[in-house]
Amino acid sequence: MHGLFGAGSVGLQALASGLPSAWVSWALTNPRRAAAQPASTGQPGGEPTCEDRSAAQYLIFSTSLDGDPVNTNAPGTYEHAGISHPSDPQMVPTTLSLSGQSITAARPWSTLPQRVLDRTCFFHLATRTNAHPHLPKVLRLWAAGQAEMLPSLIARYTSGCLATAQREPVSIGPPAPSGRSSTLLTFEGHGLASLAPTALRDLLTGSEGTLANLGVQRDQVLDKLLPVLRDSGSRALAGQIEEKALSKRQAKALGEQLRSDLASLRDDGPNAQIIASVALLRMNVTPVVTLRISFGGDNHFDYGLMRESAGTVAGVQQLSLLMQKLSQYGLTDRASFALLNAFGRTLRKRGIAGREHWAHHHTGILIGKPFRGGVIGGIAPGEGDFCALPIDSQTGRGGPGGDIQASESLVAFAHTLARGMGLPDTVLAQSFPAGKFVRAALSKP
Numbered sequence: 111m112h113g114l115f116g117a118g119s120v121g122l123q124a125l126a127s128g129l130p131s132a133w134v135s136w137a138l139t140n141p142r143r144a145a146a147q148p149a150s151t152g153q154p155g156g157e158p159t160c161e162d163r164s165a166a167q168y169l170i171f172s173t174s175l176d177g178d179p180v181n182t183n184a185p186g187t188y189e190h191a192g193i194s195h196p197s198d199p200q201m202v203p204t205t206l207s208l209s210g211q212s213i214t215a216a217r218p219w220s221t222l223p224q225r226v227l228d229r230t231c232f233f234h235l236a237t238r239t240n241a242h243p244h245l246p247k248v249l250r251l252w253a254a255g256q257a258e259m260l261p262s263l264i265a266r267y268t269s270g271c272l273a274t275a276q277r278e279p280v281s282i283g284p285p286a287p288s289g290r291s292s293t294l295l296t297f298e299g300h301g302l303a304s305l306a307p308t309a310l311r312d313l314l315t316g317s318e319g320t321l322a323n324l325g326v327q328r329d330q331v332l333d334k335l336l337p338v339l340r341d342s343g344s345r346a347l348a349g350q351i352e353e354k355a356l357s358k359r360q361a362k363a364l365g366e367q368l369r370s371d372l373a374s375l376r377d378d379g380p381n382a383q384i385i386a387s388v389a390l391l392r393m394n395v396t397p398v399v400t401l402r403i404s405f406g407g408d409n410h411f412d413y414g415l416m417r418e419s420a421g422t423v424a425g426v427q428q429l430s431l432l433m434q435k436l437s438q439y440g441l442t443d444r445a446s447f448a449l450l451n452a453f454g455r456t457l458r459k460r461g462i463a464g465r466e467h468w469a470h471h472h473t474g475i476l477i478g479k480p481f482r483g484g485v486i487g488g489i490a491p492g493e494g495d496f497c498a499l500p501i502d503s504q505t506g507r508g509g510p511g512g513d514i515q516a517s518e519s520l521v522a523f524a525h526t527l528a529r530g531m532g533l534p535d536t537v538l539a540q541s542f543p544a545g546k547f548v549r550a551a552l553s554k555p
Contacts (some may be wrong), residue, residue, distance in 0.1 A: 156488025446478025
């Protein structure tokens with residue numbers, strides 16, 4: 111509880127009351143100084159400086175050591191002869207629309223709701239490695255200007271904007287044998303352990319569990335806070351808090367919804383990871399959650415690409431579940447999704463007998479309000495297979511003459527994601543000093 115919600119479970123009190131955790135902590139520990147804090151500043155208690163709170167987004171970040179074949183059947187891979195695609199009827203080439211642009215992809219992608227597709231950006235890039243252990247280096251962008259991993263870099267800034275209970279990302283998934291995250295995720299130099307969905311369930315559910323009493327906790331918070339503020343001569347501020355706080359009915363309903371979702375978990379698989387991840391964001395525990403949505407895994411010996419087909423169908427279904435859960439918790443416009451793995455898979459070598467590791471092409475995915483549906487970059491024959499092309503940073507088109515070279519496309523993806531998450535130019539200039547972002551990928555470039 112201390113780890114998830116902070117000292118004194120302030121984050122839980124914030125969830126119950128509907129007030130920012132930093133404000134609750136400040137007001138309960140320094141009520142008279144809180145009363146003197148001008149409400150118009152929007153930063154009571156000296157919350158971390160944030161240039162634009164409205165631009166900050168929560169992030170669910172999918173990553174994997176395996177290098178799933180998500181790149182082999184995504185939009186942008188059906189324009190060239192010679193690329194091997196599964197013959198499974200579930201994977202037939204299908205035309206779909208991305209922000210009004212018609213494009214061909216494997217059928218599962220067309221099953222996403224149109225409102226989701228119009229916010230889905232497929233980013234063709236090269237991670238420059240074909241080795242599983244290099245995932246941490248990929249997430250550090252090969253030390254391109256900074257040593258922090260991409261999810262942690264984003265969390266360091268957005269945690270202040272979102273007033274989350276903790277600054278660190280949370281890695282959701284089955285614990286690795288070492289107790290560390292299977293993604294080897296770090297924050298400010300120290301490793302982060304995985305949190306199993308079932309462990310979160312056991313902590314927060316039950317007839318006497320924390321979420322069962324959220325309405326009561328809401329009353330307890332306000333009963334502590336409001337009298338002190340009124341006695342300190344800040345009735346106007348007390349009135350603002352009463353107006354912004356959740357009602358007891360709302361707090362109870364939220365607790366019941368969270369408790370029901372978590373209580374339904376029976377394992378630590380992909381669907382459970384999604385439900386737990388969205389619950390953590392709604393509880394404002396962390397600005398960034400990492401998990402793994404698989405698209406077929408390490409499929410060297412996958413004759414007929416059957417595993418790839420099943421993995422693609424399941425992966426898109428899990429994305430649909432994620433979008434559904436974000437909508438249920440009112441986070442559709444406040445949370446985004448990104449996918450970036452260690453490497454991609456060959457598109458032509460070995461035909462339908464399986465896929466090899468491939469350093470020269472991977473497809474990153476961005477989904478959310480900050481992004482415009484479409485295809486960024488492209489592929490062309492090269493290195494005995496197909497490789498990611500240079501990218502035009504203004505239009506997003508792939509081809510010769512692009513001002514973002516394929517070797518720079520990983521940093522461009524990261525820079526574009528960070529901008530979408532609300533990181534300001536001052537932070538971006540420090541984190542990506544030589545990197546360019548792709549304007550066409552953003553809904554508000």
